[in-house]
Amino acid sequence: MASTAAERPARVSGIDKIERRRVALAESALKTLGELGYARTSLREIANNSEFTHGVVHYYFRDKIDLISYCVRYYKTKCARRYDEVVETATSAEELATGFLGKMTQTLVEETPMHKLWYDLRAQSMFEEQLRPDVEEIDKLLEAMIWRILSRYADLTGTSPSVDAPTAYALVDGLFEQAVVGYAANPDRTPALLTDRLMQVLPKLVTA
Template sequence: MTALTTRAADKVDARRNQLAESALKTLGELGYARASLREIATNSEFSHGVVHYYFRDKIELIVYCVRYYKARCVTRYDAVVSESTTADGLLDAFAAKLVETLHEEAPMHRLWYDLRAQSMFEEQLREAVTMIDRTLEEMIWRVVTRYAELAGREVVATSDTAYGVLDGVFQQALLALAGGEAAALDRITGQVRALMPLLLGARVVDSAAS
């Protein structure tokens, strides 16, 4: 690939990223079914023609937008993993991060769950949703395994089970928040503290100490 071709590709990627940033707000507000390319363009600084030039249809745009957004999300809990020095501290930091992202980015999370449900019917969405779901599972698994390490215990749950449990808590809180139940955020810390230990087994025996 020549330098000229590389620069041209970079410009296309940059413009697609700009379109994704602009489209995400509309998509988060309207959801998958109600947001058309024209509606997205109307609520952005870009014309319908420009949007259609870079994305052939709504599904391509939405997949790109969610990939773009989730690429930033998958490192959201890395600081929780790297900076926590006690098991209790990790639980508090993890719960606080869940509350923060629910409070600040609820529309994006609603869009994600909307698309995950739609992927059961839209084959074009399925590959991207499956890939993103896997990266989110891996993200949560890093938190769980670090918690087990700090607690001196083994993880007995599988990564998909741990993800299913914690994602369920997150989705329930998001649904309650959408219904105006702000207290749902206050319950998260208690739920995390109750559920995370259930993913672990017996305390690891320190063979060196014994």
């Protein structure tokens, strides 16, 4: 008797299997990439610090740029949705600012190597043309993330954004990049300094 659709086990397509393996490789590679940075990391180095062989890594990614681009895109795409819950649930400007800054300082402290890798990759894209499309795509995602926060902040304060989305992103991201650089030298003071600076900037990005 033929089994029904409900009784048959779900089949995973070949594409899904490949993507799942690429995600697994990316998650494994991120720690090494975050520690060593772009220039010092090779596919062999990644394989040596993971459960996967060099041949397996090379099978799923054609070269180092392909793997690193995928890793950062995978990580930053998740980051771009990090603040959505705060935006959706905040009922006051103070609550939104507190939630936003709390999550931003948390990711600064807990995920510093990943942010260092992102800024490293973004700088390298000025010299590596192959990196530029991925960097531009990630920048757009992060810009949209900051714009969602600023738009909600404006709604809650009865104001309007005083700058456009690229400018808001450049200002907030610039402060965060400074914090990522400063955290290595002064981990105790940097999170609070980032919070203070963003609290100074945020009200200036809206106008009545």
